[in-house]
Amino acid sequence: MFQRIKETIDNGRKFLVTSHVDPDGDAVGSAFALCLALTGLGKDAAVYLQDAVPYRYRFLPRPAAVHHELPEDGYDAVFVVDCGDLRRVGNGHESLGHKSFLVNIDHHESNDAFGQINIVDERASSTAEILYLVLKSLGVRFTGDIATNLYTAVITDTGSFRYDNTTERAFSICREMVGFGVSPVHVAANVYENHPxxxxxxxxxxxxxxxxxxxxxxxxxxxxxxxxxxxxxxxxxxxxxxxxxxxxxxxxxxxxxxxxxxxxxxxxxxxxxxxxxxxxxxxxxxxxxxxxxxxxxxxxxxxxxxxxxxxxxx
Ligand SMILES: [Mn+2]
Structure with missing residues (x-):
């Protein structure tokens, strides 16, 4: 199922990762985790988010290149994570839709399969959960930084394991991420107890x-x-x-x-x-x-x- 993503990454050099306007924990965490993973695979990768990272997610370990203006094209593929609809990317979505090879990774039931590759599973708790499976299949080494992003994405999209998308797999991914060095108290303190x-x-x-x-x-x-x-x-x-x-x-x-x-x-x-x-x-x-x-x-x-x-x- 993930073979085409692997080929896209193997055959490319330069990638962009983007997500939706008003980014939530799953948007930021998934985009950052994927970008860090691509960099770890030796690729040139950057994140584009139209909007600034909300204060509660600023603690997340971030990739070196995070843009808030759509960078010039020249990307071998653009990964769009956690967007049910390409327009949710905000500024620049039209040029991405016209010019880029899009890989759509998402868990919204309303996703309209706008990508050239679409990995959409509405049963997944979060986009991060799907991404976890993608990264596993790519043989990515889960660093503490990648793990913190994925963990935060899963806990925020499940309302800290309160919503009915809270599955055994959501728990098991988080358990595994803690094994890779995530500090649950550090994440919770930043996400939930850090408001002005x-x-x-x-x-x-x-x-x-x-x-x-x-x-x-x-x-x-x-x-x-x-x-x-x-x-x-x-x-x-x-x-x-x-x-x-x-x-x-x-x-x-x-x-x-x-x-x-x-x-x-x-x-x-x-x-x-x-x-x-x-x-x-x-x-x-x-x-x-x-x-x-x-x-x-x-x-x-x-x-x-x-x-x-x-x-x-x-
Ligand atoms: Mn989500």
Whole structure:
């Protein structure tokens, strides 16, 4: 299954690894791990991420070349990790789509197989889990740096082994990575206990907008540009807020609406039991996983709320 990836790497010299805008732990960890592995195989490799690495992932051991502007082409292949859709790469995705040989490694059910090689397994806990298997098949030596990236990717995408993508394999990969030198307490301290106090000032404003709908089965909260400026924060500080809404006992679906421009919102959705938020997100032009998905919506808030309530039919 991974033979074509091996041939691509064996026959190439220069590679680019990229992932999605607003990168999460799986995006950063997978991109860094793959780039470090390619470098370890003697290749010339670089990472391109449109957005800056969020503060909580800055401790991750990083490759020498991490770009936030798409570098000139000339790559033998571009690895796109953790992106269900090439547009999620952000700036430069069109030129990548036209000019490059793309290797798509992902675990989103909504992945549309945009690559020349597609390794997509929606049963994998994380892209890092698939990557682990790819790197094993390539005979990569797992350094402590690669292991820390893969471990962090798996724990963040499984919500620290709380979500239903938490499988025996997710645990066993993490166990193996600890064997390669990962310090779980070091990772947890950076990812979960390293927030600036401004995050909590922002959270106060966001929680003040909390409302529950459809007999308390839908929880909805709002983050506006004004809240970011009042608390001197940005989108990275609101990562994970939607998870708090899901902690309400009666809630089946949690939605966080983040204003990205006037009248434009990035909607993050999470579900607890049977509701498939990926299909709702897809019907609204977005994508994701059954229990964690997102889309972009435009218009006035009441209309958006009504569309969401109707779409979830709860
Ligand atoms: Mn992921």
């Amino acid at each position: 106090k401004e995050r909590f000032q922002l959270l106060c404003l966001v929680l003040a907008t909390l409302e529950t709908l459809s007999d308390d089965r839908i929880a909805l909260a709002l983050v506006t540009g004004d809240m970011f400026s009042r608390t001197h924060t940005s989108a990275e500080h609101s990562e994970g807020f939607v998870e708090y809404l899901k902690e309400i006992d009666s809630v089946e679906v949690a939605c966080l609406l983040r204003e990205t421009a006037h009248g434009k919102y990035k909607v993050s959705m999470r579900s607890k039991n049977g509701v498939d938020v990926a299909s709702v997100a897809r019907s609204l032009g977005g994508g994701g996983h059954r229990k964690a998905a997102g889309c972009t919506m435009e218009g006035d808030l009441d209309t958006i709320k009504n569309i969401l309530i109707g779409a979830f039919s709860l």
